Amino acid sequence: MPELSPRYNPQEVEEKRLKLWQEKKAFHAVAERSRKGPFAVVIPPPNVTGVLHMGHALNNTLQDILIRYKRMQGFDVLWMPGTDHAGIATQNVVEKQIAKEGLTRETLGRDKFMERLWEWKAHHGDTIINQLHKLGSSCDWDRTRFTMDEGYSEAVREVFITLHERGLIYQGSYIINWCPRCTTALADEEAEHKDASGSLWHIRYALKDDPFQSVIVATTRPETMLGDTAVAVNPSDERYTHLIGKVIILPLINREITIIADDFVDRAFGSGAVKVTPAHDPNDFAMGRRHNLEFINIMHPNGVMNANAGRFEGLDRFEARKQVVQALDEAGMLVKIEPHMNAVRRCYRCDTVVEPYLSRQWFVKMKPLAEKALAAFHDGKLRIQPKRWEKVYENWLVDIRDWCISRQIWWGHRIPVWYDEQGNTFVARSEAEAKEKARVKHGKEVTLLQDPDVLDTWFSSWLWPFATLGWPKPGKDLKYFYPTAALFTAPEIIFFWVARMVMAGIEFMGEVPFKDVILHGTVRDAKGRKMSKSLGNAIDPLEIIGEYGADALRFSMILNSGQDIYISKEKFEIGRNFANKLWNASRFVMMNLAPEALRIEDFAGIDHAALDPASQWIMARYQKALVAVTEAIEQFRYSEAENTLYEFFWGTYCDWYLEMIKGRMDDINTQKTVCLILKNTLKMLHPFIPFVTEEIYSHITGVETVLTLEAWPIPEEKYAYAQAEVGMGSIVAIITAIRNVRAQWNIKPNDPVECVFVAAAGSETGLRTNEAMIKRLVRMSGIRYATSAEGITNSAAGVAGDIKFFIPLGDLIDVAKEKARITAEVAQMEKAAHAIAGRLANEGFVSKAPPEVIEKERQRMTELTSRALEFNKALACLI
């Protein structure tokens, strides 16, 4: 056994283990290898442009815990890794890069620009994967997929074509969310509402026949008035009924527009009259359709005013706003300006204010898909945790709107549609197929042009659970691993991704893609703010890994993962410290145990009848921890599982058990127990902190072990009985024993002495409350290391347990003060007993409370009374 440093060095160990896992292909998934069946999880694919942040770290640690646990349980585990091409985000990154060379994508041209994108992907695309790797994620890395790799693209095309055939994809001109900076359409979910304080401009529109008569309209976007083609009022609004049908001269543009009546108009808002701009507002668009209005587009795709804007042509939309307002004011048409709070939609990629813009796009008809997703949920085929998110999922599906899937960018899956010169569309799997279709239609070869647009990134992401398994090609993996078991993700992404995956899964695989959706919190800084680069409050996971180790990162993160997680750098110390404690306790064990004990594999190797009481006790505690941890993991309550392990290992195994058996290490059965409990605890801890546990395990066994391939411990029912015997003995007896020891050995100050401790079986409850008292009493006798006798018992015989105590009499405490304190506590005990007595005398309680509760209370009272009595006796016989 090589000498191990007293300080755990994570960097060295983690590097070594990563290499080993790779060499041994430890995470390689194989279908139909085990009788336990499949257990698959797909990673939420991070953006290729991504750099590991705390959100990833949390998300992947959660998955890894489950994955490693299930692997240890013997399932055929597949954790599918990969990255998302992240259309706009990636294109933005590369556009910025070429901008440094003075280039734009337009000057470069589509093909060259695409080359640059792929080049970028080749160089930087693995960054995040490598970082996830460092975190210890046990994905089957050989399977790493990319949403734009060849097979995946095939799946995307197949889905587009199938949906089109089923009448669920259509093309049309509607008002969509347009980002003038990215010059592309966005889906509703990609345009985020953000509150902003703006203004409400009230403008006067004069009547053509009678310039002295006018209506006043209010708007938050005055520049759009240039595209007005009507003014609308509510048909039941008496103020305006006489004006319906009259003509108005639109200021600045001098276009004649009509006053129309429409139920949409809210009489109570503003003046009750509203300007109608069908090409620049979704409501106005609908009105325009209803009333057959003209659609006048006043803007170029980049947000600069076009020729329809008259003298405002060439101005950016915000500059145009200023100048329009000014011009209106000068013309005396501006009535007033009110401050106004409203939600402005912004591009989720570049934060530019989104423009409602009329354009021709491709859409997915969502209602039929959503209905099935809803039905599957109602049938209980999908569980969402925590439950409160179920409603969010449900509401979105109920109120769903069609999905705009075309994007005017270049990085992505090209829309598989070709047009001939007449504008006929040919939806096809390939250009050749399209050409063939066109040939049939025209009876001759014709030239075709492919639709220049690409598909929304999410149009590929929503296929992730089955496209990664090889769909549309049939295969063993697809058949075996689909549907997957669970999905871990952040709630922000329910609409973008989760709900859509459910739809696609049902539509194309006939089954929901996962049974459990686990939504975890957001990682925030200590002040509760989201971590972001711009705020400068982000803690880099790689920095933490470098300093404290990946185990420390994982451990601390999970321990803190209740709802949202508030992180500061100091919080990672707990993980580092724990790993170090684990390391040192193991070092101690290895220093003191015989090789025979270190080789112990299971409980059968221990002669339980010959076991010392402390070891019997730790067995019981271990069983309890094992059951609790297993249950917590099954319920996805990882922080609870981890906390249980933390307390068991540190608070019970180290602080009590190892202290107790020091000096008893010559017993081989004790040695074996010490080792076996440690080994099984390492196994239980392995899903949480894979590196350090495996390293230690390998040192103990002397064999390089891949712990995730070892079996998860199974509770041994026969050891549970020790639990029932846990009890505290007579306090008077303890005091007596201490006094005897002192007298017997003629103890001098600061002499460490072993104390024989009498403890009897019987009283099972009240252990914890007794503990503090006993420690006090023991201290009053001059024992400093009062490892107390919690849980130590040696059967009903009431014979000595043999727990080691150090008794330095140097620092005797103030006995009088302690006596007073104990007296107070005893009084409190008596008070509690009295309260119970009162309760028991209460008619309501006796008649209405369940009998077992009454019985419990009665017992408790008896116990409190007798304990108080005993403490009183003990006080009397003290020094």
Added chain:
RNA sequence: GGACGCAUAGCUCAGCUGGUUAGAGCGCUGCCCUCACAUGGCAGAGGUCGAAGGUUCAAGUCCUUCUGCGUCCACCA
């Protein structure tokens, strides 16, 4: 405007179906470098469970209202 979440020790949170004298970690105080570990050990201080009502024999836990913080959704000009 709609929906949801949180409020428990100085800080971060447990407290799962109402039933012992409300717990942990960090921080703080005191004593210890004792031969596994000072990234450690032992001992200790610290809470009228956000406010007010209500249900109940019994409320941190259930109901109502309010206050403060947070999140998501939303086409009202």
